[in-house]
Amino acid sequence: MNINKIDLNLLIYLDVLLREKNVTRAANQLNITQPAMSNGLKRLRNLFNDPILVRTSDGMVPTERSQALAPVIRKILLELEEALQSEDNFNPATSDRVFRLMASDYAASTLVPKLLSNLSKIAPNVSIDIMTPSDINFHDVEAGKVDMAINRFEELPQSFHQKTLWHDSFTCLMASDNPTSKRFGLQSYLRGKHIWVSKTGFGVGVGMDPKDVQKLGWVDEALAKIGEKRDIRVFTRNYNVAIQLALEDQLIATLPSKAAARFVNAPRFTLLDPPFEIPKIELKMIWSPLLHHDASHIWFRQKVLEAAHEC
Known part of the structure; x- marks a missing residue:
């Protein structure tokens, strides 16, 4: 040849x-x-x-x-x-670039508001197109169709670049008048009614089975290790829905602490530490090697890291 x-x-x-x-x-x-x-x-x-x-x-x-x-x-x-790749300098003050960002509901409700606030001061014409995990797949990220994906990943293709943004603990969130909050402990937690929130990844999810602990994730796996299980009444893939249901229906939402912290001063909510140990979770950002050396992308990655450190 x-x-x-x-x-x-x-x-x-x-x-x-x-x-x-x-x-x-x-x-x-x-x-x-x-x-x-x-x-x-x-x-x-x-x-x-x-x-x-x-x-x-x-x-x-x-x-x-x-x-x-x-x-x-x-x-x-x-x-x-x-x-x-062009070696032209990227000027955020004048750029009108659109960054395409896949963010889980957890990342969108915790990291993205701070990121947008910071960008508005230094790059007023830059826009962000936020997509959900079900909108794209790993091939889209690898091909550079998406600038970045921010989520909790268990497995990643070796070709991706990645950076840990933070590790987060868990918090129990419930309405202030929920009787469970009065004498909160493991037994009262187990007697309560709970909301499960998905650990979303790429692709379309599947229906949940309360008996399948392996699919339920961190909170329920931690309970299983001490021989206990909670009474889950609602399964949702959205943290804001979980928080609203906790307020209206006397349910307990056990959420990553950064997601719950937005309501720490809200009088209608009570935030408490879980009465058992739950391993921390890791939030990562990943991006394609095709974008790794792009000046605008290097700048954007730095802004995401700065926002994460401020959250």
Whole structure:
């Protein structure tokens, strides 16, 4: 194979095809027509003398040759992207850049308000497009379609850059007239009625089963370790909903402390430490290697870190 005859676009096509494993999705990501993508796949097959993708009962599957090529092609494209990045200085005072940010409900209610307040003073024309975890997936982040994702992640692709923003403890939030708050302890906590709030990640969630402790997460796993379980009456994926239900329906919401702290001085709420030990959670920001050396992105990452330290 003569490298001088290789069309760089074919390497881009190959990279996207191997990640999407679908001609239509790959075409949509590259903003080209499906016939153009199909023609690109045909040219790739001729170039490498390999089917690249084969159809099976599980859909399109990469061949052994193309699987070996995938990390090599990805590395080449990432290095080229970094080399071509503009070295022009970024001026936040005059920029009208839109930063696309995936933030969990927890991050959106704790970190984002402080971030916006800070940006309004130094970058008045910069905008933030906030998306939820179900709006995007890891491929969107890796491809640079999203500037940053902020959430609690259990597993991450190795290609991502990441930074821990903070570790947070838990707080029990309930209405001030909730009888549970009067003599608060483990037994009164267990006798109370509870709200469960999702530990959201990427993708669409599934229905919850109160008997499945592994899916319920940190609070219920901590209770299980001491041989106890709570009476969950409501499952929600939204912290603001959980807080409102705690106020109106005499329920207990056990939340990350930074989310509950917004109501520490609200007379209608009582905030108490959990009567058992719950491991702290970690909030991270992640971003694509494609954006790592971009001047505006470097500036934005710094502003996110500063806001996190002020929360």
